[in-house]
Amino acid sequence: MYSGAMEQKHKIHPYKFSLWLGIASILMMFAGLTSAVIVKRNQANWISYDIPQFFWWSSLAIIISSITLVLAAKAFTHRQMKQYRNLMAVTCVLGTAFLVLQSLGFYNMWQQGLTISSTSSVAFLYVLAGMHALHALGGLVALIVLYAKSYSRKQKMYSVLPIQLISLYWHFVGILWIYLLVFLIMIR
Amino acid sequence: MSSVASLHESELQHAGHDAQHEHHQQSFLTKYIFSQDHKTIAKQFLITGIIWAIVGALFSVLFRLQLGFPESSFPILEDILGKWAPGGKISPDFYYALVTMHGTILVFFVLTAGLSGTFANFLIPLQIGARDMASPFLNMLSYWFFFIGSIIMATSLFIQTGPASGGWTIYPPLSALSDAALGSVRGMDLWIISMAFFIISQLMGGLNYVSTVLNLRTKGMTMTRMPLTVWSLFFTAILGILSFPVLLSCVVLLFCDRNLGTSFYLSDIIIAGKVLPHEGGSPILFQHLFWFLGHPEVYIVVLPAMGLASEVISVNARKPIFGYVAMISSMLAIVALSLIVWAHHMFVSGMNPFLGAGFILFTLLIAVPSAIKVFNWLTTLWRGNIRFTPAMLFAIGFVSMFISGGLTGIFLGNAALDIQLHDTYFNIAHFHLVMGVAAFFSMFAGLYQWFPKMFGRFMNNTLGYIHFWITMVGAYLIFWPMHYSGLAGMPRRYYDYSNWESFKQFGGMNKFISIVVIIVFITQLMFVFNFFYSIWKGRKVREANPWDATTLEWTTPIRPGHGNWPGELPEVHRWPYDYSKDGKEFISQITPVGEEETGPHH
Structure with missing residues (x-):
């Protein structure tokens, strides 16, 4: 309906561009939070703690989910719809696994007495990983919706745009988590 | 979201789509409430902003009553405010709530959402020759998130313990402890x-503005042919995208x-002899995070004001804007500098003076x-060849306010003086003049200028002149x-x-300021009356281009539908400031460059 985009060829799609900008703004939010951690780290009362193993497993899950998503997108462009559906299903399961493992990680810390109100160093992990989990949840919902749509009879899917957009976002969420994990390990 | 597919794939369907536009049936709900038309969304932002502006200004009248007449009581206040004004005198708690909400409402809801929300939505697609925003759906969401934020803030005014009262900067520990x-x-x-x-609303809006400007310009509309309004709104959006998320992190931590x-x-912290369990935190951390947004925020307010003023001044002086590229590069410089000066709000926080010196340098550089x-x-x-329309007067007023307020910025940017x-x-005088009143003046200029495009009618000129002169004189009498x-x-x-003892001498002056505040407030109500009256009863616009302007919005029909241009999009052949060129009054952007036309051709 909005023909402006069509009149200018060979350009990045406006939705994709908007998503990049959105990613920039999410990055700024986490930059704000991680710089706050650095400021706090240099003040008194910083208490170190061990990061539960669950967070390593969750990292593995989100990395593999990114790989399966790449393969799914590839299958989609080659119109191998059966393979596409299977790979999308695996991606959704791995995405869910990521969030479950994150929750288990929180639960594990809670049991050790490392609650959000215990000390600032721990509280930052809850806030960073919690805000990240919210972003991952948004991505997971989008993934599931896209997966469900591939079964829809009413709508035939030909455009590669939705899968490209969701891939971009999901990879970003994955990379963001790896960055946060490395950051938390280095700073704790 | 079906437009995703159609957008990407079918160039062939282009012509068909335009036809669809015109025949598209719309219910009241989709046309005026959940509209995806950028022009309607602009009006929604505008009218919500006007309501908030009245509330915010009314709050200033209430606390000015206390400041101007600390000994008197006004029984009517008790009738309206109940327990907040016992015996007709505003209570100290409520006074702080009023001051806080006045700042919050005007900075965020009026001068951010009301100003760039209105004009970015309205002008960007119209001035770059696009049918709508890059994502009209996201654009609609942007308004409705703002609306929900507004409702929540309005609700806080009516709860038993009253709205936030720690100042608009909500510094902890005051804001963090309910006791x-x-x-x-x-x-x-x-x-x-x-x-x-509100922040999510601003982000969705900002993403759209940037992406629209970069992707949806019509044929021939290169970046350096864009009007300065679009440039300023573009920079504003980038600044918002970079700084608002940091405010979000800041308030998330506060919420925790x-x-x-x-x-x-x-x-x-010890409250009433009781030691609180909180240990190891730092209120200075809050100030850093807050002002990392807070300072760019003042440019988020004033950049669109600059853009609107530039455009209105050029059109009504019938001259090309002087130094078009310098205007753009200075806005770029302001954007870059605004991100590295936040700590000049914190000179008294015990900051290392050597660090302070760096912030002084960058702050003073903004003067350039x-x-x-x-x-x-x-x-x-x-x-x-100046036409003194109300819009032009307000644009000139903006320049005046910006100079007066900007000069004191040089004082305050110096740590040595700022500590005093x-x-x-x-x-208060500094920032009200430079970003408060100045931005309002520009907003008024923009409204008087583009009202005919928004509603197909003119606002009343006589009321406009009265509005300008009382506001102009009043603003100086209040803040000087x-x-x-x-x-x-x-x-x-x-x-x-x-x-x-030392401030008693200012009692009479405070009373004087309060009286002027009341007069200026009533004048603004007159403007609001003029605005709404003119929507339905104003003089009708008879010609498509009433101001003889060059920009694309005036090449649309008087009341453009969704899609803005019937038929093909216009093609642009020149920059937007060809006024008084080659003996012609103005040359529209869609006019091709003539053979014997003198240069330079932009």
């Missing part, structure tokens, strides 16, 4: 939730401190691009004297100054 003040009980939580919605028992900002812009506005006016002047009325009381050390945010 600290009445407004910190539930009002503060509502403030944070409301701001979270308030409700989850964390100690990000709190340490070693600002001065370039002022110089260019003045040289554009110089020997212009910090949190005094000098500061504050410089003197500020230099004498009168601190801001106090409830009653009459007990201090």
Whole structure:
């Protein structure tokens, strides 16, 4: 309906561009939070703690989910719809696994007495990983919706745009988590 | 979301789509409420902003009553405000709530959402030749998130313990502990939730504005052929995208401190003899995070104002804007500098003086691009064939306010002086003139200028002139004297100054300021009346281009439908400032360059 985009060829799609900008703004939010951690780290009362193993497993899950998503997108462009559906299903399961493992990680810390109100160093992990989990949840919902749509009879899917957009976002969420994990390990 | 597929794939369907536009049946709900038309969304932002502006200004009238007449009581206040004004005198708790909400409402809801929300939505697609925003759906969401944020903030005004009252900067520990003040009980939580919605709204809007400007310009509309309004709104959006998320992190941590028992900002606090369990936090951390947004925020307010003023001045001086590229590069410089000067709000926080020196340098450097812009506005006016329409008067008023307020910025940017002047009325006078009144003037200029495009009618000119002169004179009468009381050390945010021997001399002046505030407020109500009356009863616009302007919005029909241009999009052949060229009054952007036309061709 909005023909402006069509009149200018060979350009990045406006939705994709908007998503990049959105990613920039999410990055700024986490930059704000991680710089706050650095400021706090240099003040008194910083208490170190061990990061539960669950967070390593969750990292593995989100990395593999990114790989399966790449393969799914590839299958989609080659119109191998059966393979596409299977790979999308695996991606959704791995995405869910990521969030479950994150929750288990929180639960594990809670049991050790490392609650959000215990000390600032721990509280930052809850806030960073919690805000990240919210972003991952948004991505997971989008993934599931896209997966469900591939079964829809009413709508035939030909455009590669939705899968490209969701891939971009999901990879970003994955990379963001790896960055946060490395950051938390280095700073704790 | 079906437009995703159609957008990407079918260039062939292009012509068909346009036809669809015209025949598309719309219900009241989709046309006026959940509209995806950028022009309607602009009006929604505008009218919500006007309502908030009335509320915010009314609050200033209420607290000015207390400041101007600390000894008197006004029984009517008790009838309206109940327990907040016992015996007709505003209570100290409510006074702080009023001051806080006045700042919050005007900075965020009126001068951010109301100003760039209105004009970015309205002008960007119309001036770059696009049918709508890159994502009209996201654009609609942007308004509705703002609306939800507004409702939550409005709700906080009516709860038992009152709205947030820790100042618009919501510094902890005052804002973090519910025992600290009445407004910190539930009002503060509502403030944070409301701001979270507001920030998301700003991000969705900003993403759209940037992406629209970069991707949806019509044929021939290169970046350097865009009007300065579009440039300024583009920079504003980028600045918002980079700085608002940091405010979100800032308030998320505050929310955790308030409700989850964390100690990000709190340490070693004793309230009423009881030691609080919070340990190891730092309130200075909050200030860093807050002002990392807070300072760019003032440019988010003033950049669109600059853009609107540039355009209105050029059109009504019938001259090309002086130094078009200098205007753009100085805005770019302002954007870059605004991100590295936040700590000049924190000179008194015990900051290392060597660190402070760096922030002083960058802060004072902002004077350079600002001065370039002022110089260019003045040289554009110089020997212009000026039409003194209400819009033009307000644009000139903006320049005046920006100069007066900007000069005191040079004082406050110096740590040596700022340590004396910090949190005094000098500061109040400075930022009200440079970003408050100045941005309002530009907003008025924009409204008088583009009202015919928005509603197909003119606003009443006589009322416009009365509005301008009373507001102009009133603004100076209100804020000029504050410089003197500020230099004498009168601190801001106090409830009653009459007990201090050193400030007693300002009693009469405070009364005078309060009286002027009431007069100016009534004048603004007259403007609001003019606005709404003119929507239905104003003089009708008969010609498509009533101001003889060159930009694309005036090539649309008088009342453009969704899609803006019937048929093909216009093609652009020149920059937007060909006024008084080759003996012609103006040459529209869609006119091809003639063979014997003199250069330079932009």
